[in-house]
Amino acid sequence: MNTNQYPGLIPSYEHERLAALQPYQVLGTPGQEVFNDFVSIVAKLFDMPIALVSLVRADDVVFIGNEGLPEALVVDRQDSMCSVAILSDELTEFRDVVVQPCDLVNPYVAQEMNLGFYAGQALRSPEGLSLGSLCIMDHRPRQLTPLEGHLLKDLARVAQELLRLQAAQANGFTVPEGLRSRVDATVQQSLTRLSTLAALRRLDPAPESEDTRRYHESRLDEARYLAQVMHRELLAVLDK
Structure with missing residues (x-):
């Protein structure tokens, strides 16, 4: 990642964040069935064509569960709005990506994907450090209602526990x-x-x-x- 071109993507606590991400690196291979099932439900709940669970690593973003995008998708950190979503405790929402693009990431990727809307909620470790995001996207501009915003936050809490569960299973935990x-x-x-x-x-x-x-x-x-x-x-x- 070009940190000189996109310095705003690197939080002051990046070293601690990457350390907190280590137990979840076992999930770095996309196609995890439980996450694909989960984001499929999320997409249906919001009537959105795309839903993702992502992990934001040092240089890239890996989508460990996705609905509506190619399988095994990994993108540069500077190309994903999920890199922006992890910077806030609140919902990150871009209601019209074409008219008001995110200036913290490369805008051309969103254009190539024909994105009109993005909303993401950071996923955090038990210590409160951001790991990735749960996000939903559409090809047209949209706006979440307050109730929909609360729902996305509730679902992000579920995604956080799914992350914990999958990481624990990889280390011998029996469900x-x-x-x-x-x-x-x-x-x-x-x-x-x-x-x-x-x-x-x-x-x-x-x-x-x-x-x-x-x-x-x-x-x-x-x-x-x-x-x-x-x-x-x-x-x-x-x-x-």
């Missing part, structure tokens, strides 16, 4: 029987309810109607419930 089946059952029930709500919303031709608003809010509430259940299940296993 208790029943965890995957419990999580899968909750996911399937929630996705069924979400699909029903989405179908009901499509029956109303008026996008700004009160019924459409209620359907949308109910869908987000269900999605947040799903995130909270998954987070609780993972914590129960990891913090024993």
Whole structure:
């Protein structure tokens, strides 16, 4: 990475951050099934074509789970907005990438991908150091509502625990029987309810109607419930 051209991407705590990232380097090979499943759900929840879980390493960004992009994708750190998302505790959102591009990274990559929207939430180690991000992207400009912003933060908490779980498994941790089946059952029930709500919303031709608003809010509430259940299940296993 050209640190002279993009100095703003390197936080003052970079040495500590890279040390905190070490236990997760076992996840440096893309295509991890659990993360691909997770980001597929995230993309559906937000109705976005692209969702990613990334790790931001010293010189590059590796996507260990992705929906809507080529498999095994690794890009230079200066080419990814995930490098910007890790710099903040708050949601990083670029509502119109074409009109207001991110000036901390190479703008040409976003143009080549035909991106119009990006939102990312930093993923942190138990010590609070940024490791990567959970992000969603679209090819058109968009804007997250406050409820959607809270949902992305909730889902990022789930992604953080998935990172911990996968790293622990790589070091010999045995996942208790029943965890995957419990999580899968909750996911399937929630996705069924979400699909029903989405179908009901499509029956109303008026996008700004009160019924459409209620359907949308109910869908987000269900999605947040799903995130909270998954987070609780993972914590129960990891913090024993």
